[in-house]
Amino acid sequence: MSGTGTASAGAGNFCPLLRLKTTSRIPKLGFLKLNHSLITFRSLQIKASDSSNHLRLNVAHDVTLSNANGHATGSGTNLKQLSTIGNSTNIQWHNCSVLxxxxxxxxxxxxxxxxxxxxxxxxxxxxxxxxxxxxxxxxxxxxxxxxxxxxxxxxxxxxxxxxxxxxxxxxxxxxxxxxxxxxxxxxxxxxxxxxxxxxxxxxxxxxxxxxxxxxxxxxxxxxxxxxxxxxxxxxxxxxxxxxxxxxxxxxxxxxxxxxxxxxxxxxxxxxxxxxxxxxxxxxxxxxx
Ligand SMILES: Nc1ncnc2c1ncn2[C@@H]1O[C@H](COP(=O)(O)OS(=O)(=O)O)[C@@H](OP(=O)(O)O)[C@H]1O
Ligand SMILES: Nc1ncnc2c1ncn2[C@@H]1O[C@H](COP(=O)(O)OP(=O)(O)O)[C@@H](O)[C@H]1O
Structure with a gap:
């Protein structure tokens, strides 16, 4: 994963995958689910599509790739660590874009x-x-x-x-x-x-x-x-x-x-x- 990907745009300017309008301001935090993998990102650029009806995503920083079990699977600038808290082993904090x-x-x-x-x-x-x-x-x-x-x-x-x-x-x-x-x-x-x-x-x-x-x-x-x-x-x-x-x-x-x-x-x-x-x-x- 290079940090840049494409996702099909839905009807009009709304992308159901991202639940974002292309006109909305750039979010500071979010996540994108692709092929059973979760990509967590802190910085995202969305460019309006060309005639191919695709959105272009530029994922810039703090990329974490993890599979459905939450284990890290890919590389990024700042891979999050699994933690042990009390008796809970191999856990990882998940952020949400609503703060x-x-x-x-x-x-x-x-x-x-x-x-x-x-x-x-x-x-x-x-x-x-x-x-x-x-x-x-x-x-x-x-x-x-x-x-x-x-x-x-x-x-x-x-x-x-x-x-x-x-x-x-x-x-x-x-x-x-x-x-x-x-x-x-x-x-x-x-x-x-x-x-x-x-x-x-x-x-x-x-x-x-x-x-x-x-x-x-x-x-x-x-x-x-x-x-x-x-x-x-x-x-x-x-x-x-x-x-x-x-x-x-x-x-x-x-x-x-x-x-x-x-x-x-x-x-x-x-x-x-x-x-x-x-x-x-x-x-x-x-x-x-
Ligand atoms: N041994 C003992 N000591 C103190 N209180 C007792 C006890 N046994 C039962 N109760 C009743 O339990 C209520 C207190 O519960 P709390 O959860 O506030 O207590 S604590 O913070 O864990 O000390 C307390 O409610 P309040 O009167 O509203 O304070 C009592 O109704
Ligand atoms: N400021 C007050 N002055 C006089 N009586 C009070 C006052 N506050 C509460 N009470 C009375 O004191 C009793 C205990 O109040 P309560 O709120 O149940 O206390 P607690 O939760 O600390 O056990 C109740 O009968 C209540 O009506």
Missing amino acids: KDDRHRLLDQKGCVIWITGLSGSGKSTVACALSRILHQWGKLTYVLDGDNLRHGLNKDLGFKAQDRAENIRRFGEVGKLFADAGVICIASLISPYRRDRDACRAMLANGDFIEVFMDVPLHVCEARDPKGLYKLARAGKIKGFTGIDDPYETPIHSEIVLKHGEPCASSPVEMAEKIAVYLENNGYLHA
């Missing part, structure tokens, strides 16, 4: 993860839903990932031992990262008691895109609320390893937002949610 910025422009917002951490009963879920409601009313796309809810499905194999909580948090981080990449404002609401696990999720996202919100509510207040009766059961020894009672909660040190119990002007869930919404506005997340 995060394209999705941001479509939605007129920037994807991010609002990470709400705090004790059981501190008001995480209530604030998460209030924030989702406010942003929805402003025409912004959000999705709430709630600790209790994900334990009904994705995380139902996990308990509350430290390593299970760590895995729970890691999965939240990975799912939140996908939502943010999709352009969605993802609101994660989970106890996430360990600083190291929260920081690992922060590190998964681009600078600024992980916004930690600490529900700074004293244990005695959460315990007095006890909406599910869990503190009572934990005090009675009927639940072991309950956060704040006989399991640790590591207070955040560098949260972007602290929602302190009893703070004047920010004591109701809606006022707290408004504070987060203002942060998003001030930091450019509500426009592309």
